[in-house]
Amino acid sequence: MKIIMISLDSLRAKRLSSYGYTKPTSPYIDKIASEGVLFEKAFASDIPTEVAHTSIFTGKIGLRNGVVSHGSELTTLSKKIDWLPTMLRQAGFTTGAVDNLYQLKEWFARGFRYYTNSVGKTRWIDGHTINELAKPWLKEHKDENFFLFLHYWDPHTPYLPPQEYIPLFYDQNKDPFDQQNRSMESAYNHMAYPFFKHHHFDLLGPVTDADYINSLYDAEIRYLDNKLKEIDHYLEELGIKDETLLILFGDHGESLTEHDVYWDHCGLYDTTVHVPVIMRWPGHIPQGRRVKGLIQQVDLFPTILEAINTNTEINIDSIKIPEDIDGQSLWPSILGQEDGTRSKVYLSECAWQAARGIRTEKYKYIQTFDGGPFTRPQRELYDLSSDPEETINLAETHIELADQFELDLHNWVDTVLQGKEDPMFIQLEKEGLPFRKRIEKILSESGLSWDEWKRNPSRERLDVMTRS
Known part of the structure; x- marks a missing residue:
């Protein structure tokens, strides 16, 4: 059994075609969704990146695992708390990651037999880098039961997609630097501007059209979509696509000027907390299933463990699902017996x-x-x-x-x-x-x-x- 869990950082659910967006941002993600199950109302209980991933790998909301703040020097995660990669390694899976969350906190490397830190010279990481690091690992371990975590930073700020993707989403007859356009003034004169000046705006140049930056975000998603297509085709080339449980999820969304938030992921509005969750496992997950009820990210933890425990085709020790987690298995919803896991998040x-x-x-x-x-x-x-x-x-x-x-x-x-x-x-x-x-x-x-x-x-x- 292979499990590939892919974090799509800053990906807003409603910016995907399969979630109702009218622009062609995600043709391949949509294809994956059509081959498996899409959760229409999946939510991040904790935002942003650090706390979201901690809750996913513990199956516990931040208030229960103690990690509620992103970038805090006060925060630690107790080693007594169950950690998904550690549990899978102890059960017999080869565990690997291509990720740089270790730069935030040490616990993100826990449990991985092979941890490839994708950090580079800049704070952003191109999807091409992730694929180039992931492919050799996949080839080397294709004959093993493995768990691989991939963390793509497209479309996180700064939005710097390859130039050829931009015309798909921005009218090339428009000038994004037109001095008559005043739509960027609120962003440039916001209290948070000092941070984004260095990490975003200075890298894009003196943009005056807010629609242009939104278009860059869309172009980033389309670029990400192609990188996912590339890695999925590689699974097919290796002959392991059909035995792989593939999980795509957003850690949080992105506000694109809504609620006084200019291209960032804060605020508990749906723009930021509504995330995509898509799963595919040929022969195990029905094709084209759409779950309409509420779920949250911590539900992935027991769902993965249940998938292992019920898979009689592999020689892996069963894993006890902890009783003190907040997550609830998604399998009843995947199989059409229920529609979501809760009435509130x-x-x-x-x-x-x-x-x-x-x-x-x-x-x-x-x-x-x-x-x-x-x-x-x-x-x-x-x-x-x-x-x-x-x-x-x-x-x-x-x-x-x-x-x-x-x-x-x-x-x-x-x-x-x-x-x-x-x-x-x-x-x-x-x-x-x-x-x-x-x-x-x-x-x-x-x-x-x-x-x-x-x-x-x-x-x-x-x-x-x-x-x-």
């Missing part, structure tokens, strides 16, 4: 801002504890059936309903923690928001303080200070 973030929320079929509730560089109401409530873009906050007009959600959120936190300190508030009290610290460092190097910048966030002002 609890959400959390603690990087750019600190907030928790609840996502049901009909409603989204968000409670913000620290807005960081964003101006957020303390409570937000959206009726997703009539307002899927989450633009009309009902918290002040539907007070009783908002109160019910707030109580539900409070009780859920208490139930999970069972008297232990809340790691989110430990983070806020001891270190603050990790990404605010990054902005403060950049500002201090330019001779500015957070309070000074907050009074007048201006691209021109920071650029002048940076040059001086």
Whole structure:
């Protein structure tokens, strides 16, 4: 048995054709979906990257595994917590990864017999690099039972797709640097601009058209789609495609100017927490199945273990599924016996801002504890059936309903923690928001303080200070 688990970093579900997008971003991903199962309403319980992957590999939400913040120096993951790659290696799988999450935290290399760190000279990694590192590993281990984790960073910022992909999504008669276009002003004069100036905007040049940057994101997805096609064809060439359980998932989505978030993955809105999850396993997963009910990423953990335990064709020790996980097996939904694993998903973030929320079929509730560089109401409530873009906050007009959600959120936190300190508030009290610290460092190097910048966030002002 082969298991290939592929993380598609920053991939927003609704930007894929198979999730309803009208532009041709994902023809091959759509093909994979047609050969297996697609989960229409899959959600990241914890965002962004560090906490999302930790929850996936532990089967536990961040509040339970203790990892709730991205980029925090305070965070550690106990070695007592079950870790999927370790469990698979101990059961007899050859475990490998092509990934650079080890650059974030050491625990991402745990359990891998072969860990290929894909880090390069830049913070972004091209999908070509992942394939070039993965192919020799696949060829060497094709006759073994293996678990391989691949982490593609397309379409993470900065959006730098090969030039030939851009005309598919941006009108070549338009000038992305037209000085008459003012659509970038909000992004350039945002509180978070100091961080994105260096990590994104300076790499793209003086873009004035926000639609152009959105088009670059789409072009990145199409490039990623071709890299996935290449690796899938290689599985066919090696003769192992039919015996491989292939799992595609997004760790989080991407906001593309919505909710005052400019090409980043923060905020508990569906743009960021709704992720693609697609699985294919010929002969085991029905073709063309679409699951409409709610699931969350931690459900992948027990689903993989159950796939191993029920596969009589391999000589692998059965693996006990831990009882204290939050994930629920997706197999009843895959086989059409159920439609989703839960009626609500609890959400959390603690990087750019600190907030928790609840996502049901009909409603989204968000409670913000620290807005960081964003101006957020303390409570937000959206009726997703009539307002899927989450633009009309009902918290002040539907007070009783908002109160019910707030109580539900409070009780859920208490139930999970069972008297232990809340790691989110430990983070806020001891270190603050990790990404605010990054902005403060950049500002201090330019001779500015957070309070000074907050009074007048201006691209021109920071650029002048940076040059001086």
